[in-house]
Amino acid sequence: MVVVQIQRRAGLAQHSVESYFGRVRSALGEEITASLAVAPHFSRGFIRRLLNLFWAFQFRHCLTHVTGDVQYLVLPLCRRRCVLTVLDCEILERLKGLRRWLVKLLWFRFPVSRAAVITVISEETKRQLLRHVCVSSERVVVVPVSVSENLRFKPAVFRANCPVVLQVGVKHNKNLPRLIEALAGIPCLLRIVGTADVKLRQILEQSGIRFEVLGRLSEAELAAAYEECDVVAFCSTHEGFGMPIVEAQRVGRVCVTANCSSMPEVSGGAACLVDPFSVESIRDGFRRVIRDEEYRNSLISSGRRNAERFNAEQIAALFARIYSLVDECSSLRVSDQDWEAAVRARCRLLS
Numbered sequence: 001m002v003v004v005q006i007q008r009r010a011g012l013a014q015h016s017v018e019s020y021f022g023r024v025r026s027a028l029g030e031e032i033t034a035s036l037a038v039a040p041h042f043s044r045g046f047i048r049r050l051l052n053l054f055w056a057f058q059f060r061h062c063l064t065h066v067t068g069d070v071q072y073l074v075l076p077l078c079r080r081r082c083v084l085t086v087l088d089c090e091i092l093e094r095l096k097g098l099r100r101w102l103v104k105l106l107w108f109r110f111p112v113s114r115a116a117v118i119t120v121i122s123e124e125t126k127r128q129l130l131r132h133v134c135v136s137s138e139r140v141v142v143v144p145v146s147v148s149e150n151l152r153f154k155p156a157v158f159r160a161n162c163p164v165v166l167q168v169g170v171k172h173n174k175n176l177p178r179l180i181e182a183l184a185g186i187p188c189l190l191r192i193v194g195t196a197d198v199k200l201r202q203i204l205e206q207s208g209i210r211f212e213v214l215g216r217l218s219e220a221e222l223a224a225a226y227e228e229c230d231v232v233a234f235c236s237t238h239e240g241f242g243m244p245i246v247e248a249q250r251v252g253r254v255c256v257t258a259n260c261s262s263m264p265e266v267s268g269g270a271a272c273l274v275d276p277f278s279v280e281s282i283r284d285g286f287r288r289v290i291r292d293e294e295y296r297n298s299l300i301s302s303g304r305r306n307a308e309r310f311n312a313e314q315i316a317a318l319f320a321r322i323y324s325l326v327d328e329c330s331s332l333r334v335s336d337q338d339w340e341a342a343v344r345a346r347c348r349l350l351s
Contacts, residue, residue, distance in 0.1 A: 002033045003063045003083075003323050006056060008070040009039045016243065017087065019219060021067045023146050027316030032323055034065075043070050063327055065319075071111035080330040080339060083322060084115035085143075088240025089128040090173065109133050116326045116343055119143045119319075121241040124262035138344040143319060144266075145241050146312035150223040151250040153304060156230070160290055162187045163230035166253075168222075168244040170194035175235050175258075175276050180207045182235075182282035186290070190233075193217055193225060226251040231289060234263070235276045242266045246310050249303030254296050256285045268306035270299055321350060 005025065010018055025034040040055050041048035049072065057076040065083040066074050074084050086108070095103055112118055112133050118140045120126045126140050165188050170176060176192075180203055183190060190211040196204065204211045217225060226232070232248035234257040242263045248255040249270060257263045258276035267273070272295075274285035289296045325346045332339055 001031060001063065001323065001327055002035065003065055004035050004037050004059050006037050006059065006064055006066045006070075006073055007039065008068075009042050011042065015219075017068050019148060020145050023148070023312045024316045024319055027146075027312045028320055029317070032320050039070060039073065063323065063330070065323070066111075066115075071107045074111040074114045075106075077114065078330075079114050080116055081326060082115045083117050083119065083326055084111055085119045085121075086112075086125065086129055087121055088125050088238075089132055090238050090240065092128075092132055093238065104132060115139075116329065117141060117322055117347060119322065121145050122262040123265055125240050136340070136344055138347045139340075141318075141322060141347055141350055143315060143322075144310055145243055145246075146315045147243075147246055147250050147307060147310045148219055148223070149312070150219045151226065151247055152223075153250065153252045154227045155252055156227070158230050158293070158296065160293075162189065163290055164189045164191060164228060165231045165233050165286070166191050166193070166225055166229035166248075167233045168193045168247075169236075170196060170200060173236050173238045175237050176200060177203055178276065178279050178282060179233055179235050180204060180209065182279045182286065183207070183209050186283070186286055188231075188286075191225065191229065193222065222247075223251070226253060229253060231256060231286065233286075234258070235274060235282050236261070236263065237276050239263055239266075245271055246307050249300075249307040252300055252304060254289045254299050255303070256282070256289060268302070268309065270302035270306045272299060318350065325350070 005021055028034055039052045041051050043049055052073060053076055056073045060076055060078055063081045064077050068085040068087040074082055092104055112135050120129060120140060120142055121144055123142055126142055130137055184207045190209055192213050195215055196213045226247060232244055232253050232255040234244045234255060236258055238261045245255050245257050245267050255271040256274060257267055257271045259273040264273060272285045272289050275281035329342050332342055
């Protein structure tokens with residue numbers, strides 16, 4: 001069986017989706033061959049997206065998987081032979097008016113209706129998707145993100161007097177202004193993965209805390225950054241998944257993360273949960289993991305166990321079952337209603 005994974009053309013700061021599905025392709029068994037097709041144009045502006053749609057038309061007879069972020073590329077494909085991944089619905093929370101209506105229509109409602117099976121990366125994303133679009137919940141399957149093999153457990157002595165705090169990401173939802181305010185007055189070194197704009201640098205400089213901006217990192221460099229830190233900060237206001245939580249757990253570092261969205265689910269109860277909208281809550285969380293050695297060690301120990309859930313082979317095996325399910329159902333010579341009923345029945349067996 002051959003499946004074509006259709007992927008966005010990624011920008012310099014985008015690599016998470018690409019890395020994730022690269023691991024999926026590497027771990028698929030011999031019975032399934034996954035080929036990669038990268039969209040020729042960045043998904044920006046009407047003309048580029050239209051050209052991407054014409055390009056995707058060539059795969060209309062293939063077993064296909066649109067791997068997220070460019071959901072509209074499902075539209076020219078064969079519904080009965082298509083898998084769609086929705087990474088999150090956060091954009092619908094930010095946009096308003098006509099633009100939100102268009103995005104909801106072309107990135108969510110129409111694409112979801114044009115796919116046999118929709119995969120999401122967390123139960124939280126599934127809840128959000130079902131809230132925004134009308135689709136059978138049985139056709140929406142949760143397939144979590146796997147952890148990079150570059151990340152391995154590395155024990156270290158915790159520097160309680162001045163811990164190194166690693167923050168991965170600088171987007172608006174990463175909540176850096178509150179994190180910086182919370183860390184002010186706590187002796188630490190804040191290392192930030194990502195590029196800091198003028199506004200963020202100004203906030204950092206005015207806070208009085210020690211900081212380093214690491215810029216964009218390769219997977220190997222990111223793994224080294226995790227190993228060199230004491231605490232991982234991930235107090236986002238919203239996440240479709242929250243990969244840094246699991247990455248921290250895999251390396252053996254304590255994580256302070258938010259008590260909302262997908263983060264409690266992903267952390268598996270093995271992280272310090274705080275209210276991301278409260279500076280005081282964030283500050284109390286950091287103080288506790290720095291001062292309470294027993295609490296910190298218990299989170300690290302349970303975090304290592306939780307990270308085992310995100311094994312690349314297990315996740316690839318689930319995708320293999322989904323591809324086989326879609327391929328089998330696509331050959332049924334039945335009405336659309338009976339075909340969808342068959343898909344739903346088989347999806348129930350995946351859980």
